[in-house]
Amino acid sequence: MSNESIRETVREEYAKAARRVTVQGGACCGSAAPAGNPITSNLYGDAETASLPTAALAASLGCGNPTALAELEPGETVLDLGSGGGIDVILSARRVGPSGKAYGLDMTDEMLALARENQRKAGVQNVEFLKGEIEKIPLPENSVDVIISNCVINLSGDKDRVLREAFRVLKPGGRFAVSDIVVRGAMPADVRRSVELWAGCIAGALEESEYRAKLEAAGFERIEVEPTRIYTAADAKGFLAGNEGLERIAQMADGKFMSAFVRARKP
Known part of the structure; x- marks a missing residue:
């Protein structure tokens, strides 16, 4: 599948997710999933969600809580790559305060459209939603203090370009602080293709060492990959229902796919 085909498939799936969010909620990578989804559930504390529009929480398709883990400070400028329904942008805007900004x-x-409506309902002013691709960020270089993202980089067909763009728009000393799906260790190609329907959906997750290498190649330093949730065979069965060889695939996936917090700095 070409990068353009991946991009269009992702666009279509997320458009569907936005349209159905008020009916049945969302799931990682834009798919419908049952309640209790081990990837997307229980990512935010009650204090964070209490004042959020219901649609913002329902449209959360992520695998972590980058706004909390990024340790945002008042006055900072934050960019969320693949912001979806806007939950992490709204939370970031509140953390950086009126002297800061969240894109x-x-x-x-x-x-x-859903994110802008959620912004209106939340009553936050220091927010701007931009239309564009994470492979070509429509902001000038050295303009952002922190880049966050929530289970989106794994969907790109050109992750090297995404990371180079992130490096470009960050200020010197800026922080890359994303939640993403990461693979640990080797896995047979046929198994990996099936599990990608669960963990990566379109382009698939990077192996941990590969993620580190790509960040280094883009120019980043002080790289850390911190597991936040490691998925079990039982988790995999819920997402792979109907796939041939389910039991074998689930067992081989056991413990190899994880949500992780990926940190790095621009020198």
């Missing part, structure tokens, strides 16, 4: 970047018109 959300998304390529899907339906998600952007």
